[in-house]
Amino acid sequence: MRETVKQILEAEGIDLFGILPADSLTVINPKLMPPWVRSAIILAVPYDDGSVYTDGVSAYAHITDYHLYFKGLFDRIIPKLEEAFPVKHFFGSADHSPIHEKEAAAKAGLGVIGMHSMLINERYGSYLFLGSVLTDMETQETAGEVLSCTGCGACLAACPGTALSVEGMSPEKCLSALSQKKRLTEEEAALIGAQGIAWGCDRCQEICPLNADREFTRVPFFKEHRHGDFSAEEVAKMSDEEFRRFAFSWRGRARILENLSNLENLVKQRKNP
Ligand code: B12
Ligand code: SF4
Ligand code: SF4
Incomplete structure (x- = not known):
């Protein structure tokens, strides 16, 4: 199974994948979980090409939406998997997924879990999108242990939302989450503006030493x-x-427009106080 999957993914420029038995997956969205799952192919796709942005919009949001990328990817690879393997079911998902993707990727040996809660691969760092293909294929592969990062604490100190602590991440304090809220109070808008945030936040990734010498993406979609x-x-x-x-x-358009305008006004005020 592994060799055939490898060849199919290599044709897409994807070199990070693992295979897990179903009993090692943590289901976080039971409504989305099909009843026939026996194994999962876990994918990690690097998206960073080293570009630097100054608009307060997170690196991942500068590329065509990764949900569209994964939709296209699954449309291409699932017919190949169906042809290669004598099983009935393949279900691809990313983000809006039945399973805890970071944990699955760590168990599949694709990286360690950082104190910022993300998966960090030893070659590409944490600038990765995760996805999976659930199947009804039996596998002899076994899950590895979930390993943690070095625990240097740099991301905890750099987090502008104080969302990170030794106990884990508090999603409700994360400024990435705040920047994506439907409505913001004046205080909330001022908070993300003061941190130079218009959409998403990369602060904990930017500071992480495990991202320092990362390789950039080779996937054509994320370059083009x-x-x-x-x-x-x-x-x-x-x-x-x-x-x-x-x-x-x-x-919707209102959120990103308001966030960008707030930030642009703040920059103007700073230049001409
Ligand atoms: C909901 C969600 C978010 C939420 C909440 C994140 C979170 N950590 O809970 C928000 C909007 C904040 C978010 C932000 C981001 N996300 Co997000 N997100 C998800 C999503 C859809 C589900 C995650 C989830 O709910 N997991 C289940 C929970 C239970 O597990 P957990 O995430 O490990 O949460 C632990 C801690 O949060 C902690 N915890 C939970 N509640 C509380 C409360 C307190 C008080 C404390 C102390 C701890 C704590 O305990 C949990 C269990 O260990 C996943 C996709 C998926 N299906 O997995 C993407 C995903 C994790 N996100 C991703 C990305 C890229 C991001 C951002 C970088 C985007 C950006 N640039 O702004 C940021 C990074 C923020 C960060 N440091 O994690 C990628 C991560 C890739 C990677 N390398 O790991 C994923 C996998 C999407 C994908 N398909 O690629 N995200
Ligand atoms: S994304 Fe930003 S606010 Fe959220 S945990 Fe990381 S540094 Fe903190
Ligand atoms: S900055 Fe340090 S503690 Fe945070 S994820 Fe990176 S290695 Fe781990």
Whole structure:
């Protein structure tokens, strides 16, 4: 199984994958979990190409939405898997997934779990998207132990939301979550603005020494479908079709527009107090 899966994924430029038996998966969304699952192919896809952005929008949101990438990927690889293996079911998902993807990736040997709660691969660091293909194929592969990062604590000190502690991550304090809320109070808008955030947050990844010498993505999609800095004016003028290409579109145009405008106004005020 492994060799055939490897060849299918290599054709997509993906070199990080693992196979797990179903009983090692943690189901976080039972409604999405099919009853026939016997194993899972876990994928980690590096997306960073070293680009630097100054608009307060997280690196991952500068690329065409990764949900669209995974949809295209599954549409291409599932027919190949169906042809290669004599089983009935393959179900691809990413993010909106039945399983705890970071834990699965760690058990599949794709990396360690950082104190910031993300998976860190030894070659590509943490700038990865995770996905999986659930199948009804039996596997002899076994799950490995979930290993932790070095625990240097740099991400805890750098977190602008004080969301990270030795006990774990408090999602409700994370400024990435705050920047994606439907409505923000004035205080909340001021908080993310003061931190230079318009959408998402990469602070805990930027500071992490395990990201320092990372390799960049080789996946063509993440090299080609990349947008430079966004401005409120540009986002306001985008057609609906263009706007839907980006990961921030799920929250509607008002959120990203307000966040970008707030930040742009703050920068102007700082230049001309
Ligand atoms: C919900 C979600 C979020 C939420 C909450 C994150 C969280 N850690 O809980 C928000 C919006 C904050 C978020 C932000 C981001 N996310 Co997110 N997110 C998810 C999603 C959809 C589900 C995660 C989840 O709920 N897991 C279940 C919970 C129980 O497990 P956990 O995440 O490990 O949570 C632990 C801690 O949060 C802690 N905890 C929970 N509650 C509390 C409360 C307190 C008080 C304390 C102390 C601890 C604590 O205990 C939990 C169990 O150990 C996953 C995709 C998936 N299906 O797995 C992507 C995912 C984890 N996100 C991802 C990314 C890229 C990001 C961002 C980098 C995006 C950005 N640039 O802004 C940030 C990073 C923030 C961070 N440091 O984790 C990637 C991570 C890739 C990787 N290398 O690991 C994933 C896997 C998406 C994907 N398909 O690629 N995310
Ligand atoms: S994404 Fe930002 S706010 Fe959230 S845990 Fe990381 S550094 Fe803290
Ligand atoms: S900054 Fe240090 S503690 Fe945080 S994830 Fe990276 S190695 Fe782990």
